[in-house]
Amino acid sequence: MSTALAVADVHHPVDPMVPRVATIRAIKPEAHGISTFAMAFENPADRASFQFQPGQFNMLYLPGVGEAAISISSDPADARHLGHTIRYAGNVTRALGRLKVGDALGLRGPYGSHWPLEKAQGKNLVIVAGGIGLAPLRPVILSVLRRRDAYGRVLLLYGARTPPDLLYTSEFGWWRERGIEVIVTVDLADEKWRGKVGVVPQLFYFIRMEHKNTMVMTCGPEIMMRFVIYEALARRVPKDCIYISMERNMKCAVGFCGHCQFGPTFLCKQGPVLNFAAIEPFFGREDF
């Protein structure tokens, strides 16, 4: 009634902190302590209206336990079934891990920036992932496979600590068949492993790549991404053609709680996918 407000024109009509109800349709164990949960909104209208871009995430909520930011790992062309590949790491993810098919939970999203698939069209693509970092990049791979001819050469450099930690290994066969070069490594081999041993950035030594017209997308531990960027820059990939997906503590996903700040960015809004050129002054800085 009184003092005038400066309010942005665009706004979401509902309370952005209140989730909608989703149920678990399927659970697929992926690796040691990691499963993919296929979820769908209970309300058919919510199911029909939900759209997401590769790299975006949802907030999964278990009443009484808490909320966790989880990347969507499924095909953006089928947003009715939302895949979330979850590693049981903390209180919330461990509780999520105890859920069964048919159980309900709260879901809100999608949030955050996405991988620049439009900009990547016509370009070579080097996708570099470590451990569960492949989850937010799987929608990129699935989108590329749907329109394989729209991209140049596509490489996936992937690694995990040990062979049982590797995700989506059963899919590598058809990804390769449809024209993605998949190169895999593990930090620590077991007696059955016949593949490469070494950290993910070392996979750059095994590839020949053009620096021109190439885009790098990477997600994994920050220390891994630092060296992926180092290797990419050493191969003269321009800084603004390198994209990374980062992680920070996150409570609200809509820019209110302040937890996910990384320098000037809110990782929930301008991130999690960031252009390296934009955040270079802050990236890799100790305790930042």
Added chain:
Amino acid sequence: MSLSLPRVAASVTVPKGSLQQVFDNLRGAGFTLIGPTVRDGAVVLEEIERLEDLPQGWVDEQQPGQYRLAKTGENLYFGFTVGPHSWKQFLHPPRLRLFSAEKKNGSWVFHSPQEPPPHYAFVGVHACDLAAITIQDRVLIGSEFRDPHYAARREQIFILAANCGRATSSCFCTSMKTGPKVTSGFDLALTELPDLFLIEIGSEAGSEMMRGTPWEAATAFDLSRASRVTLHAEKQIRRRMYTDDLPDLLYANLEHPHWDEVATRCLSCANCTMVCPTCFCTTVEDTTNLQGTASDRIRVADSCYNRDFSHVHGGNIRPSIKSRYRQWLTHKLASWHDQFGSSGCVGCGRCITWCPVGIEITEEVNSIRTKAAR
């Protein structure tokens, strides 16, 4: 006595006792009055009803790490500056139920709170704090997402601002260009003279709340006396923060040795973030019944000085006090510009006064500037 209402943008004078009529009008219009009052040796913000609730005759002496009230002979109602409270505790409550969850037939139902938001009239809002409200507006309702709880409170508030006639050693609103005189965003703004209040009418609602008061158009003499009041406050401000180079200076000095030096003094107690009128960070808590079939999700004020604030699996992003102080200062004075188009600091000086070891934001910036990498 005038029976008509003063027009918007007019300046009028009323006898001091008439402010009670304004209070009564506000309460009659359904507002809960929140204003300054003395409790536990400090001027705090609480529900008030009468002129007598105001801290008449009290002034605050502030130093780094020190706050004391003193009685003066002047008997002014608004002779104090800012205390430990700010208006954010009413607009952005430190503890708020976001929603409840109820288990029904194996699924969950989420209920948003249905209580109507309180109608607040804020009495005695200083210029720095008014600037802080507009800053929190940009944070909480100025982007694509809107905090509906903040919006509901904010849209209904009535602001009775008070221009400062005094400054303490912690004040530096002139450096941040927020005060000591309010310029916009109020319904009524008063300047206290020894014998009367000069009131500027900022809105139709403000004009309406003057009903029944014996207001008179302010004379040139009263206007000049009022401008001397704020000028007096301005002249008392000794503390300076040079802001022109600010975001760049801090961004260029993220590894400055001074961060380590501050860390030897900073206790990481979070006082500065609690008293800061713009700090907005929150966390969430869940409480359940014993069966796990009903729960509340509560939003709680949080601070970047808390260790858990940056916790991710595997550890904390900012385990050291140095990194947490750097986060607070660079957010407040540098990245806030990138995020919200202004500084996050309004120069109220609360973080200086309420820091138990007297760390001064202005001096820390100066120390970084003296040996800056550019």
